[in-house]
């Protein structure tokens with residue numbers, strides 16, 4: 001199954017993507033995670049990407065397209081994959097169409113006021129990568145799963161979050177129409193329990 005998740009930052013794409021990818025045994029390909037790995041590794045690509053990410057802007061299309069194309073050509077992706085965070089522009093969507101055909105696009109939506117609250121309260125475990133909202137943590141600094149220390153992503157600060165939302169509306173939201181026209185778009189409401197949303201997405205994929 002070749003899937004793509006689209007939705008504004010904070011819609012819960014990443015959380016759901018991890019679960020759905022595990023369920024269908026396909027690799028979860030998150031361009032945001034890949035870029036953060038490059039930054040961590042101090043690579044040339046990472047250095048190039050960092051200034052865009054920190055400003056809440058998109059990394060240039062050519063860079064991202066090349067990165068995804070290479071990732072999708074790996075053996076673990078031959079029978080399917082779940083794209084999370086790509087494509088994010090019309091140019092990326094058109095490029096993707098030249099090297100892969102998607103079976104379904106899941107559009108996860110959440111009202112704007114909730115998005116800002118969700119992202120600004122996001123905490124990530126430095127050891128296991130789990131994400132939490134600060135309101136669900138007893139100890140704001142420790143991961144309840146593994147005891148690792150929690151951190152806030154550099155681009156999760158309120159001014160940057162507002163910028164990311166505005167970039168989403170301008171550059172990524174038009175893809176909803178693009179994939180609706182291809183008859184593969186499915187809308188899912190992203191507010192509610194995490195398990196319920198996973199069930200809804202699973203239902204949508206089974207009924208397709």
Ligand code: ADP
Pocket residue numbers: 008009010031032033035052053054056057058059060061064084085086087088092155164
């Ligand atoms: P979120 O969906 O919460 O905004 P991501 O982890 O998907 O976060 O992405 C973080 C940042 O990485 C984006 O703001 C952008 O700068 C960069 N990025 C990720 N995917 C892409 C992409 N497909 N095209 C351009 N930039 C991207």
Ligand code: ZN
Pocket residue numbers: 125126127128129130143144145146147148
């Ligand atoms: Zn942890």
